[in-house]
Amino acid sequence: xxxxxxxxxxxxxxxxxxxxxxxxxxxxxxxxxxxxxxxxxxxxxxxxxxxxxxxxxxxxxxxxxxxxxxxxxxxxxxxxxxxxxxxxxxxxxxxxxxxxxxxxxxxxxxxxxxxxxxxxxxxxxxxxxxxxxxxxxxxxxxxxxxxxxxxxxxxxxxxxxxxxxxxxxxxxxxxxxxxxxxxxxxxxxxxxxxxxxxxxxxxxxxxxxxxxxxxxxxxxxxxxxxxxxxxxxxxxxxxxxxxxxxxxxxxxxxxxxxxxxxxxxxxxxxxxxxxxxxxxxxxxxxxxxxxxxxxxxxxxxxxxxxxxxxxxxxxxxxxxxxxxxxxxxxxxxxxxxxxxxxxxxxxxxxxxxxxxxxxxxxxxxxxxxxxxxxxxxxxxxxxxxxxxxxxxxxxxxxxxxxxxxxxxxxx
Numbered sequence: 001x002x003x004x005x006x007x008x009x010x011x012x013x014x015x016x017x018x019x020x021x022x023x024x025x026x027x028x029x030x031x032x033x034x035x036x037x038x039x040x041x042x043x044x045x046x047x048x049x050x051x052x053x054x055x056x057x058x059x060x061x062x063x064x065x066x067x068x069x070x071x072x073x074x075x076x077x078x079x080x081x082x083x084x085x086x087x088x089x090x091x092x093x094x095x096x097x098x099x100x101x102x103x104x105x106x107x108x109x110x111x112x113x114x115x116x117x118x119x120x121x122x123x124x125x126x127x128x129x130x131x132x133x134x135x136x137x138x139x140x141x142x143x144x145x146x147x148x149x150x151x152x153x154x155x156x157x158x159x160x161x162x163x164x165x166x167x168x169x170x171x172x173x174x175x176x177x178x179x180x181x182x183x184x185x186x187x188x189x190x191x192x193x194x195x196x197x198x199x200x201x202x203x204x205x206x207x208x209x210x211x212x213x214x215x216x217x218x219x220x221x222x223x224x225x226x227x228x229x230x231x232x233x234x235x236x237x238x239x240x241x242x243x244x245x246x247x248x249x250x251x252x253x254x255x256x257x258x259x260x261x262x263x264x265x266x267x268x269x270x271x272x273x274x275x276x277x278x279x280x281x282x283x284x285x286x287x288x289x290x291x292x293x294x295x296x297x298x299x300x301x302x303x304x305x306x307x308x309x310x311x312x313x314x315x316x317x318x319x320x321x322x323x324x325x326x327x328x329x330x331x332x333x334x335x336x337x338x339x340x341x342x343x344x345x346x347x348x349x350x351x352x353x354x355x356x357x358x359x360x361x362x363x364x365x366x367x368x369x370x371x372x373x374x375x376x377x378x379x380x381x382x383x384x385x386x387x388x389x390x391x392x393x394x395x396x397x398x399x400x401x402x403x404x405x406x407x408x409x410x411x
Contacts, residue, residue: 008038008126013079014047017086018127020061026053027110028086029125029133036121039142040174049086050125052108058086072104089113095159111135118156118163119170119182120148145176153185161192165204168219172211178219190224201229202278209258214249230274236265250327256284257320260291264328268293287317294321295328299337306340307386311351349389356382358397366401367411377404 010030021028028051034044051058055075059065064078073088091112093103107113110125110133117123120138132139141148147170149156157164164186171178178186193201208217218241220226226234237244247261263271268289275285290313299322300306310318318341325334350356358381360374368374381400385392391400405411 006039007128008035010034010038010128011047011082013082014049014084015128016079017049017062017077017084021049021051021053021058021086024053024057024061026051026057027089027108028053029110029127029130031114031125032117032122035124035126035132036138036142038126039124039139047084049084050089050110050113051086052089052110054088054106058088073106090116092116092159115151116159117150118160118166120150121170123150141179145174146179147171147174147176147182148179149182149185153179153182154189157185157189158192161189162196162200162204164189164193164223164225165196165201165208165220168216168223168225169204169208169211171219172208172213172216175213175216183223186225187223190228193225193228198278202280205229206255206259209248209262210253210255214245217245217248232270233262233274237262247327252323256287257323259284260288260295260320260324261328263288263292264295266292287320290317291321291324295324298329298332299325299334301333301336301340303340303344304387306337307344307349307351307389308383310341310344311382311386315345315351347389350382350385350392353378353382355392356385356397357392357394358401362394362398363401363405366398366405368401368405369410373408373410377401377408380404 008030014030018028018030028049030047031050032048034047037044053061055067055070055073058075058077062077062079065075066078068074068076068085073090074085077084077086089107089110089112090104091107093105095102114123114125114133114135120136120141122138123134123136124138125133127133136150147167167178167182167186170176205220208220211217221234221238221241226237244262247264248258251257251261259275263274266274271292272285272289275288280288294309294313294317299318300309313321322334322338322341325332325337344351353359356378360378363374363377364370368377381397381404384400385397391397402411
């Protein structure tokens with residue numbers, strides 16, 4: 001047991017769960033990321049609990065529970081609308097899929113449970129009355145800012161190949177170094193990442209791009225891990241490693257924008273194929289491809305074409321485009337475009353049919369037929385408004401619409 005005297009400030013509900021299990025004659029500790037983050041002075045996102053009680057025993061102590069992964073010993077306790085995962089001490093069997101154990105066996109030994117975890121910093125348990133249980137010296141590694149595999153590092157990665165990405169991501173999130181034996185094991189097992197679902201890989205990569213320690217991001221391709229995930233992306237990032245890291249760091253902490261920076265050397269079609277392969281949502285896929293397409297050109301510095309572009313791609317996409325231009329094309333006239341666009345927004349200029357003072361219903365009330373011609377008239381009216389915002393008045397638009405309808409012989 002560690003001699004560290006600090007106390008973890010855990011939620012009262014988490015303490016309540018520990019106490020209930022203890023009163024029932026069982027051991028119970030908070031464990032994993034919440035302990036690590038508490039030691040680091042970070043705010044934990046989740047409070048996970050490990051216990052000697054079997055899942056069915058745990059359920060008897062609480063009014064509201066549900067099975068989360070009961071085959072692996074995990075149930076969720078709900079208190080005051082918050083969820084707390086409670087898992088029985090366990091020993092994992094073989095990992096045929098390099099992700100999940102084929103079977104687990106329960107144990108009454110906390111150290112055996114901690115041994116199955118990924119890194120020493122995540123293999124620390126804590127109880128307010130006992131302090132830290134830290135058989136693998138995770139606190140020492142946290143103090144030394146080191147990521148070290150628990151026990152036998154190669155085995156930890158072979159059990160769950162996603163741990164390799166988590167290792168790199170933790171390095172970039174925390175600024176920690178990867179211990180040499182753990183790094184060697186990671187580099188030797190990179191091919192196993194191909195057994196992991198693209199959804200989980202995507203989630204880890206996204207967390208990596210959003211991490212604060214840019215200098216650690218390059219571990220992703222230096223290890224050979226990215227080459228196993230996507231060799232084309234790996235080759236392109238290796239080719240301009242420092243520049244890309246600076247650009248990611250300069251980008252706002254927004255996943256979509258950072259993906260656009262990472263994929264900047266892709267054509268829109270290449271990016272579409274990559275994003276589809278990684279099973280991105282349609283919004284992200286379309287927006288990243290749109291931004292990559294628009295990045296090739298300077299953003300207009302004159303009002304009419306700028307309004308026209310903003311109306312075509314949307315206000316949010318225009319702001320994102322200007323942000324990317326400032327990072328990836330600093331010599332472009334993005335500052336001038338940004339100032340003009342801000343004025344356009346401040347002035348409330350009409351950019352789309354939605355904010356035009358005359359609608360399709362108004363045109364049909366004038367006698368315009370529904371269909372293609374109606375769309376053509378609306379497009380001409382919008383173009384007039386984009387050129388001269390002051391014409392976005394119903395009476396002016398009505399007069400122009402009547403004139404256009406007469407020209408076309410429709411009324």
